[in-house]
Amino acid sequence: MQITHMEMIKGIQGHGYYDELVVPIIENTAHERELTESLSEAMAAYPKATAVLVRNHGIYVWGDSWINAKTQAECYHYLFDAALKLHQLGIDYSSPGHGPVNSPSSFQSKNKHLSSGLANGVHAPDPSRHCIVLDIEGTTTPITFVTDVLFPYARDNVRKHLSSTYDSDETKDDIKLLRAQVEEDLKQGLFGSVPIPPDDALKEKVIDSLVDNVESMIKSDRKITSLKQLQGHIWRTGFEHKELQGVVYDDVPEALKKWHESGIKVYIYSSGSREAQRLLFANTPYGDLRKYLSGFFDTTVGNKRESHSYSEISLSVGVDKPSQILFVTDVYQEAVAAKAAGLDVLISVRPGNAVLPENHGFKTIRSFAEI
Structure with missing residues (x-):
């Protein structure tokens, strides 16, 4: 990304208002540790940069102190938002001498209706509604799609998936999480839990026990990270093979587009894994809706019926106060937890x-449409 003549560039180490700020953007990966190679290449290719943006994930920022890095992170956040808004307006922000904008002053004169907004005329969203956090089941998507399509697909394909990917690092990680969960379930005497043989046992015996546990978890609709992570990986295959397609209510795409164009950030918070969430919104009859979404939260941030989970989300999305977040859900207990954390x-x-x-x-x- 290249941007110049923006006020907050002055907050980036070694840059001034008239300088051109260049930030490399790399693709996201399944696991954070897998970013190492592409991060290193980006840092080597752009030695003057103090940050690397990871698409659909976040930004890595560094400085000679924590304070400098924190300040730069806040400035980058502003600059990316400003660049996005200018892009939506059809304005070239990468060079002051090209496109419809020749200077900040000419921008103001040509866009007087925006001149009372942020620096360079970027309009500020209504501070009373900084962002919206959406549940999926019963909110953006019919519950029946999850219960009648996704759950059966995962249940019917769990053995096939485990058998074909057993030696992959991803599946080894899935099995490790499931093993830890099952050990805890056995301690609590949870019905349907069966011991999982050690890693050096026969592959078939390990898979048999995993299938039994997963089927029991799905039947009980367990909202646990180990199950949701495995389901997400199984569903990924289904979406890739066109055996699954995401479903949303008809009013959802237009609302997401409207909020996005208004500068309101929209996030998803669901018990399904972040990967499963992304797959659903990437493969809908309306196209890829992820372009309207700013991020995804799952149970790694906390249980959806506990108020501290919503406090964590409030800290992550950068609002001044929790009441600037609108949370939409179909579950009464989740609504109570979110309200206790101060959300609308x-x-x-x-x-x-x-x-x-x-x-x-x-x-x-x-x-x-009623929001």
């Missing part, structure tokens, strides 16, 4: 959703 909450009432308690005290919607 709406409950989604869609066909097939669970009946809400009487006098639940929350505002409800039947379509995103």
Whole structure:
């Protein structure tokens, strides 16, 4: 990314307002440790850069102290937002001498209706609604798609997936997580849990025990990271082979587009793994909807029915106060937890959703068009 004549460039180490800031962008990987090679190549190719952006993940920033790195991170956040808004307006932000903008002053004169916004005329979103966090099941997507399509697909293909990928690092990591979860379940005497043989046991015996545990977890609709991570990897194969297609309500794409164009960031928080979430929104009849989403949260941030999970999300999305986040869910207990953390909450009432308690005290919607 190249950008110049933007106020916050002055906050980047060694740069001034008139300098051209260049930031390399690399592709994301399945695991953070796999970024090492491409990060090293980017740093070598751009020795003057103090940051590398990882697409759909975040930015790695460094400086000669924690304070400098933190300051630069805040400046980069501003600059990327500003660059995105200028791009949406059809303005060339990479060079002051090209495109419709010849200087900051000419930008202001040609775009007077934006001149009261941020530096260089970028319009600031309504501070009362900094971002929106959406649940998936019963909110963006029918519950039946998960229960009648995704869950059966994972259950029917778990043995095939484990057998074909058994020696891969990814599956070894999945098995490690499942083993730890099952050991905890056995200690608690959880029905349906069976011991998993050690790694040096016969492959078939290990897979048999894994299949038994996974089938029991799916049947009980367990909201646990080990199951969701494996399911995500199984579903990935289904999407790649065109055996699965993501489903969203008809009002969702237009709302996501509207919020995105208004500068409101939208995040997903679901018990399904982040990979599974990305797969669903990348493969819909309306095309790839990830372009309207700013990030994904799963149970690694915490249980969806515990208020501290929403406090963690508030810290991650960079709002001044939790009330600047609107959380939309179909689950009453999640709404209670989010409200306890200070978030603004709406409950989604869609066909097939669970009946809400009487006098639940929350505002409800039947379509995103109502937000």
